[in-house]
Amino acid sequence: MSTDIRIKPAMRPYLAATRRFASGDDNPREFLERCLKELDWWEPQIGAFVNLNLPAARAAADQATARWRDRKPRSPIDGIPMGIKDMIETADMPTELGSPLFEDWRSWKDAASVVALRAAGAVILGKTVTTEFAMSYPRGTRNPWNFDHTPGGSSSGSAAAVAAGIISAGLGTQVLGSTLRPASFCGVYGYKPSVHALNRTGSHDYQSQSCTGILAASLEDTWQVAYEIVTRAGGDPGWPGLVGPDRAPAAKKPRRLAFVETAGWAVADAPTKQCMEAALKRIQTAGVEVLTRTTHAIVDAIEPDLAGALDLSMRINDFEMRSLIQSCADRDIEKLSPVIRERIPKATALTLADYRGDLATRDEIRAAYAELAADCDGCVTLGSVGPAPKGLESTGVTLMNVPASLLGIPALTLPVFSVDGMPLGLQVMGFADRDADLFGIAAWLRDLL
Amino acid sequence: MSTDIRIKPAMRPYLAATRRFASGDDNPREFLERCLKELDWWEPQIGAFVNLNLPAARAAADQATARWRDRKPRSPIDGIPMGIKDMIETADMPTELGSPLFEDWRSWKDAASVVALRAAGAVILGKTVTTEFAMSYPRGTRNPWNFDHTPGGSSSGSAAAVAAGIISAGLGTQVLGSTLRPASFCGVYGYKPSVHALNRTGSHDYQSQSCTGILAASLEDTWQVAYEIVTRAGGDPGWPGLVGPDRAPAAKKPRRLAFVETAGWAVADAPTKQCMEAALKRIQTAGVEVLTRTTHAIVDAIEPDLAGALDLSMRINDFEMRSLIQSCADRDIEKLSPVIRERIPKATALTLADYRGDLATRDEIRAAYAELAADCDGCVTLGSVGPAPKGLESTGVTLMNVPASLLGIPALTLPVFSVDGMPLGLQVMGFADRDADLFGIAAWLRDLL
Numbered sequence: 001m002s003t004d005i006r007i008k009p010a011m012r013p014y015l016a017a018t019r020r021f022a023s024g025d026d027n028p029r030e031f032l033e034r035c036l037k038e039l040d041w042w043e044p045q046i047g048a049f050v051n052l053n054l055p056a057a058r059a060a061a062d063q064a065t066a067r068w069r070d071r072k073p074r075s076p077i078d079g080i081p082m083g084i085k086d087m088i089e090t091a092d093m094p095t096e097l098g099s100p101l102f103e104d105w106r107s108w109k110d111a112a113s114v115v116a117l118r119a120a121g122a123v124i125l126g127k128t129v130t131t132e133f134a135m136s137y138p139r140g141t142r143n144p145w146n147f148d149h150t151p152g153g154s155s156s157g158s159a160a161a162v163a164a165g166i167i168s169a170g171l172g173t174q175v176l177g178s179t180l181r182p183a184s185f186c187g188v189y190g191y192k193p194s195v196h197a198l199n200r201t202g203s204h205d206y207q208s209q210s211c212t213g214i215l216a217a218s219l220e221d222t223w224q225v226a227y228e229i230v231t232r233a234g235g236d237p238g239w240p241g242l243v244g245p246d247r248a249p250a251a252k253k254p255r256r257l258a259f260v261e262t263a264g265w266a267v268a269d270a271p272t273k274q275c276m277e278a279a280l281k282r283i284q285t286a287g288v289e290v291l292t293r294t295t296h297a298i299v300d301a302i303e304p305d306l307a308g309a310l311d312l313s314m315r316i317n318d319f320e321m322r323s324l325i326q327s328c329a330d331r332d333i334e335k336l337s338p339v340i341r342e343r344i345p346k347a348t349a350l351t352l353a354d355y356r357g358d359l360a361t362r363d364e365i366r367a368a369y370a371e372l373a374a375d376c377d378g379c380v381t382l383g384s385v386g387p388a389p390k391g392l393e394s395t396g397v398t399l400m401n402v403p404a405s406l407l408g409i410p411a412l413t414l415p416v417f418s419v420d421g422m423p424l425g426l427q428v429m430g431f432a433d434r435d436a437d438l439f440g441i442a443a444w445l446r447d448l449l
Numbered sequence: 450m451s452t453d454i455r456i457k458p459a460m461r462p463y464l465a466a467t468r469r470f471a472s473g474d475d476n477p478r479e480f481l482e483r484c485l486k487e488l489d490w491w492e493p494q495i496g497a498f499v500n501l502n503l504p505a506a507r508a509a510a511d512q513a514t515a516r517w518r519d520r521k522p523r524s525p526i527d528g529i530p531m532g533i534k535d536m537i538e539t540a541d542m543p544t545e546l547g548s549p550l551f552e553d554w555r556s557w558k559d560a561a562s563v564v565a566l567r568a569a570g571a572v573i574l575g576k577t578v579t580t581e582f583a584m585s586y587p588r589g590t591r592n593p594w595n596f597d598h599t600p601g602g603s604s605s606g607s608a609a610a611v612a613a614g615i616i617s618a619g620l621g622t623q624v625l626g627s628t629l630r631p632a633s634f635c636g637v638y639g640y641k642p643s644v645h646a647l648n649r650t651g652s653h654d655y656q657s658q659s660c661t662g663i664l665a666a667s668l669e670d671t672w673q674v675a676y677e678i679v680t681r682a683g684g685d686p687g688w689p690g691l692v693g694p695d696r697a698p699a700a701k702k703p704r705r706l707a708f709v710e711t712a713g714w715a716v717a718d719a720p721t722k723q724c725m726e727a728a729l730k731r732i733q734t735a736g737v738e739v740l741t742r743t744t745h746a747i748v749d750a751i752e753p754d755l756a757g758a759l760d761l762s763m764r765i766n767d768f769e770m771r772s773l774i775q776s777c778a779d780r781d782i783e784k785l786s787p788v789i790r791e792r793i794p795k796a797t798a799l800t801l802a803d804y805r806g807d808l809a810t811r812d813e814i815r816a817a818y819a820e821l822a823a824d825c826d827g828c829v830t831l832g833s834v835g836p837a838p839k840g841l842e843s844t845g846v847t848l849m850n851v852p853a854s855l856l857g858i859p860a861l862t863l864p865v866f867s868v869d870g871m872p873l874g875l876q877v878m879g880f881a882d883r884d885a886d887l888f889g890i891a892a893w894l895r896d897l898l
Contacts, residue, residue, distance in 0.1 A: 091779065101557070105557055108550070108551060108554055108780070109773065109776040109777065110776040110779075111772075112772035112773075114776075115772040115773075115775050115776050116772065118779075119775070201655045201772060201773070206561075206650045206686055207686055208686040208687025208688075209687075230801065231801055232772075233772050234768065234769075234804055237656055237657040237769045239657075240805045240808065241801060241805075319683060320683075320686045323559075323560075323561035323564040323565065323648070323650060323651075323681075323682050324558065324561075324564075324650070326564050326568070327540055327558040327559040327563075327564050328558065330540070330567075331557070331558070352679065352680055352683055352690060356689045356690075359687065359688075
């Protein structure tokens, strides 16, 4: 009898595994059962899921198995085990929004992204934990790399479950740093698309800079999940949606990159900064010039805007969330977390004129950042100011991740660093509506680092 | 004992009535009780409501009464009796979306517009009938001017209830003609705002050209309801929202107007056309030049675009609605109407490239229409191709109303015509994000006609 000793969690990429499906050496049901073994072991420790529907998952995996056997998969990810952040509606499970006010609430329909994923053959295991309304109040998920540490938030459950190998990919959302930061803390790939690139209908994040994000076990899985969503559901209604090829873009060496500090660099710890500095050195050694605030005027000019991203984003979010919060407070204010209750007076005090001013400021900052595209192909920075901090009462500092949200640009977290045995991500930021270019650069960086 | 004989329904404007509130000669509770008398009489005949919450309405009216007595109303419409189209979420009542698939479904929260209206003191009587998913399949509401005739749709219940004097205003939605057409058929004011001008969060019309519309008993009530929503909830997240004064804009004589035929003029009946021709004559006699396709190159150039508005809008809607319809079909396709079931193959066949092409075409048409603003202050046309047709199996022809939806512009229906004892509206169309200007012209037209 062997004892099941596990040193560290291991991700479970899906696309790579499908190569063995056609021959029958492996199949989606077998793949799922391996995932469910991980679920049995990890879930009691990490609490990544709010609700599960394993009978439906097994049935879906059996159908995918039959399609692969018949060499008629619905998509390259037919059969992929996935989790859906509990902000996003599913017909077969409750959508609880991380709030006791929505315990067992049901939408009776799937969100557009979920309809698309099911049509592509995705096997949906369950709903993954979100902080309260995808804001800051955590709901108990633990980091699989160290159970005393936060997995980050707000897409806590999807990040933790992908890291633990329970699912190959999970949907998240991001309005500040809710996809990129947990990806960094849990050591998985995290993708925040260009704003409006993936259809959010049926996702309860109503803010203007929020996005449906993807957490996944490989860069190729990440792209493919996004592609299968957009090709069926489009982007947000009225927007053209994610543009790019039907398979993950190949690695492409960038002309130049910029290193941006954001407000996070000043508070990042020393070993974390050393990771970044080592990466920058390797990038330069590979022959790619790195622009910085000391060497490049536009980088220098936008750094103060990036440093102010959190304050501006919070004001915009407060205005955009206040109707929901008011409605919840009218039902039972005691069931809102203290952190939300404290924000109510500030949100109520905002006028429509304040909001219009903040939107105009955001537009200006976006235009200023876009000018950088003439001189470089993207920006790099840390995925977080350090590895996941100890404690479950906070989901950590998000300063590094808000600029991409404010700018409406695509960004990726790549799990390439490690500090004291905890994972840490490199963040790569692109330019609006050029998500495919970003994936090409990211693949090059992943291969390099 | 007197017999309650009614010749015709009568609207019940609210703002005008509030003048007597300060003195105590009247109050919101008394106003509501008069509405509830109409409800008792009319509702069994017309079926305008899906669900009612009269205890909550009476309690809200009492609170508004106390505020007016203390001379501290929350807004000029504090106490206004309203109905909410059953596409829009309410915490205290189900939201059934006009579909048996959502019978008794509850959102557990208010839509942003409803939160705003409650904060302004609105008294919400109930949820008004919508066609299935605000599309074409009717749900039995009758026209208060003749019970054998349709009230139009999809905002059937709000239009009928305002016409019958049960409520002073109702929320609707419009993606094709769902606010403007029922307003014309029922003889009430109908307002379709500029796209994105009023926050749709919590309204289940996910399409890119859909809007929260208002049906009301006066032009002043219409504006005030819109203003009270936007000042608290803003426009759609990320958009500046409706711009304009805190009271209805005063009547303003336009420089010039354009008469547009749209695809509707060719199929309008003769008495209906005579109404329009008489109105155009009176406008010209008042000294306002009217441009037409025979006298003005831009009008002539855009008429074919307006004539094609329905086809293009339907393709865009089909793509944007297909995730929802698919999810419903997965639950129980038999509970979808035949008209929706028939659309599924067409919607499924659309590619993302088709959709992107349609959006680009729409952008071009919007740009072409915007050029007209240099030469005139707005357009006039019929509110519908005729008065409400007999029969409840269809909500009537919407050709006249789709151009405003496709163009994303504000439009109003004014109840100024009558054909054989049935009401008929004049439609006034403005330019994008200049809703206040449209209200000024509309007030001038209302006073003139």
